[in-house]
Amino acid sequence: MSALRSSSRDKSIEVANARLAGILVLPTWLIIITVFALPILGALYLSFRNETLGTFVPARFIGFENYLQALVDPRFWESIWVTLILMVLAIIVQIPLGIGLAVLLHRNLAGTQFFRTVLIIPMLLTPVAVGLMWRFLFDADLGVINWALDQINVHGPNWLGWRWPAIMAVTIVDSWQSIPFVMLIALAGLTGLPKGPREAAAIDGARASQIFFHITLPSLLPIVLVIAMIRIIDCLKMFDLIFILTGKGGPGTATQTLGMLTYNTGFIFFQTSRAAALGVLMVILVAPIYVMWRRATEYAR
Amino acid sequence: MKTRIGTQLAKISSYLCLLLASFIALFPVYWTVSTSIKQRDDTFVFPPKFFSFVPTLKNYEAIFNTRGFWQTCLNTVVITLASTLLCVVISTLAAYALARSPRFRGRGSLEVGLVLIRAVPAIVIMVPLFQIISMLGLYDNHLMLIVMYAAVNLPFAVWLMISFVDQIPVALEQSAAVDGARRWQILVYIVLPLILPGMAATTIFVALLAWNEFLIPVMLAGNSAKTLPVFIAGFISTRNLDWGPMAAASALAIVPITILTVVAQRALVSGLSSGAIKG
Numbered sequence: 368m369s370a371l372r373s374s375s376r377d378k379s380i381e382v383a384n385a386r387l388a389g390i391l392v393l394p395t396w397l398i399i400i401t402v403f404a405l406p407i408l409g410a411l412y413l414s415f416r417n418e419t420l421g422t423f424v425p426a427r428f429i430g431f432e433n434y435l436q437a438l439v440d441p442r443f444w445e446s447i448w449v450t451l452i453l454m455v456l457a458i459i460v461q462i463p464l465g466i467g468l469a470v471l472l473h474r475n476l477a478g479t480q481f482f483r484t485v486l487i488i489p490m491l492l493t494p495v496a497v498g499l500m501w502r503f504l505f506d507a508d509l510g511v512i513n514w515a516l517d518q519i520n521v522h523g524p525n526w527l528g529w530r531w532p533a534i535m536a537v538t539i540v541d542s543w544q545s546i547p548f549v550m551l552i553a554l555a556g557l558t559g560l561p562k563g564p565r566e567a568a569a570i571d572g573a574r575a576s577q578i579f580f581h582i583t584l585p586s587l588l589p590i591v592l593v594i595a596m597i598r599i600i601d602c603l604k605m606f607d608l609i610f611i612l613t614g615k616g617g618p619g620t621a622t623q624t625l626g627m628l629t630y631n632t633g634f635i636f637f638q639t640s641r642a643a644a645l646g647v648l649m650v651i652l653v654a655p656i657y658v659m660w661r662r663a664t665e666y667a668r
Numbered sequence: 669m670k671t672r673i674g675t676q677l678a679k680i681s682s683y684l685c686l687l688l689a690s691f692i693a694l695f696p697v698y699w700t701v702s703t704s705i706k707q708r709d710d711t712f713v714f715p716p717k718f719f720s721f722v723p724t725l726k727n728y729e730a731i732f733n734t735r736g737f738w739q740t741c742l743n744t745v746v747i748t749l750a751s752t753l754l755c756v757v758i759s760t761l762a763a764y765a766l767a768r769s770p771r772f773r774g775r776g777s778l779e780v781g782l783v784l785i786r787a788v789p790a791i792v793i794m795v796p797l798f799q800i801i802s803m804l805g806l807y808d809n810h811l812m813l814i815v816m817y818a819a820v821n822l823p824f825a826v827w828l829m830i831s832f833v834d835q836i837p838v839a840l841e842q843s844a845a846v847d848g849a850r851r852w853q854i855l856v857y858i859v860l861p862l863i864l865p866g867m868a869a870t871t872i873f874v875a876l877l878a879w880n881e882f883l884i885p886v887m888l889a890g891n892s893a894k895t896l897p898v899f900i901a902g903f904i905s906t907r908n909l910d911w912g913p914m915a916a917a918s919a920l921a922i923v924p925i926t927i928l929t930v931v932a933q934r935a936l937v938s939g940l941s942s943g944a945i946k947g
Binding site (some may be wrong): 384385386387388389391392394395396398399402404405406407409410412413467468471472474476478482483484485486487488489490491492494495496497499500501503504508509511514542543547548551558566575579600603604606607610611614626629630631634635639643646647649650651657660661 | 678679682683685686689690692693694696697699702703711712713714715716730738757758759761762764765766768769771772773774775778779781782783784785786787788789790791792793794795796797798799800814815818819820822826851858876879880882883886887896897900903904911914915917918921922924926928930934936937940
């Protein structure tokens with residue numbers, strides 16, 4: 368009734384709203400354009416030139432040469448490979464452990480709030496400080512980790528000195544910081560699930576593991592997909608941790624991700640245009656992930 | 669009987685898992701803090717000393733006497749606070765528009781823009797930005813850093829604020845409009861008071877992200893606008909792995925966060941869950 372009566376009025380409110388909305392988002396637009404859109408165009412422009420920092424050779428347009436150079440450079444493919452390995456390891460380590468912890472917290476045992484507080488601390492800490500403290504823990508001579516391995520008669524590797532141990536070290540620290548995130552989102556998902564199906568299955572005599580794998584996990588799947596997409600995006604963005612833990616991608620180039628290669632190219636070797644081209648290639652890589660992310664988010668709703 | 673023993677066992681193993689996880693979560697923090705109050709001799713020993721050492725504040729003294737340390741602290745606090753304020757104000761305005769107005773010009777592209785800021789690695793825009801900013805003479809400039817920080821944290825803040833605006837019943841604004849209140853009156857007297865708790869929660873998050881930010885200051889700031897994470901990172905190259913002062917500097921960055929987490933955990937948990945997965 369009242370809805371009918373006020374419908375014309377509502378419309379006028381909404382029209383005013385649309386104009387107001389346009390004004391309210393102006394500062395956001397200003398930021399998107401100046402800090403994001405213009406620099407992306409700048410990167411595109413730079414990527415077709417041969418600009419370097421610190422030399423006085425006049426720069427000129429060189430077409431697609433930077434892209435061709437990148438595509439034939441083995442370091443480029445190695446960095447893509449490293450990035451993919453870190454992504455895959457992140458997904459297969461962090462999602463099961465994060466969901467596992469969420470399930471434990473969801474049981475609402477006494478002290479759950481304490482555990483939840485303790486367990487989210489790692490995700491909030493300064494990544495630079497986190498990288499440093501783990502670097503100390505991984506130290507080959509004085510590190511606590513190799514000391515602990517010694518106690519169970521395992522000879523720990525020189526973690527940050529060799530290729531695969533270094534990749535594992537990055538995954539371990541990234542997991543330490545990111546599992547809490549997976550746990551929190553999964554916990555929110557679990558809390559939102561209806562209890563009915565699980566209770567019905569329990570009454571029908573299903574075992575806890577059956578209920579989990581056949582009812583809980585499938586209904587959690589949309590949220591798991593969203594978590595996976597966010598983790599993939601953040602792996603591509605990972606910077607601070609590798610910068611500190613393995614000293615910008617070491618040993619050698621063993622943990623040099625695409626982002627780190629872009630940084631090293633632009634800010635260590637001062638090849639600005641090469642770095643810009645790598646950046647553009649990175650945006651091209653983000654595009655399909657972005658599409659999948661939107662799909663996953665819509666699916667989750 | 670048998671099932672009761674089963675549930676008891678399940679309970680015990682749950683606790684064991686949670687305890688183990690908590691230990692893993694906290695040990696690096698403990699190790700950093702304890703290393704920061706150890707003498708040099710107690711740090712460089714094997715096997716490591718877990719409890720049996722004489723505490724000292726020498727490492728903190730060394731940090732406090734490092735050239736530029738206090739300037740760095742001041743920079744970090746000022747840039748964190750100012751950028752957080754800027755970010756929360758801008759994101760509140762945008763979130764109100766996005767939550768309350770289903771159709772306005774440019775809505776779709778605005779959403780795409782926000783998602784792209786979140787998804788595209790910041791290093792991509794850093795290469796051209798470094799050039800633009802150097803050209804404009806803004807390298808190592810506090811104001812520039814404040815705007816940059818606010819920009820990178822904007823998407824998260826907007827999504828978080830949308831979830832808070834959504835919790836305010838729209839009927840309140842409608843009835844005020846029916847009663848003849850003007851738009852600005854509705855915003856100031858009705859929406860603002862209701863949205864303040866949400867703004868407070870968003871402030872905590874954005875401040876945390878700003879406090880931790882590393883990529884922007886390491887590339888766009890020199891000595892005069894240096895922040896704490898860059899200061900900490902500087903230990904790696906300048907001193908040959910002097911763990912004591914390094915741990916002290918790290919502790920100065922992470923101990924405030926740990927305390928904040930314990931104090932504000934309820935707000936943090938609900939906010940992190942709702943703001944993180946929007947897209």
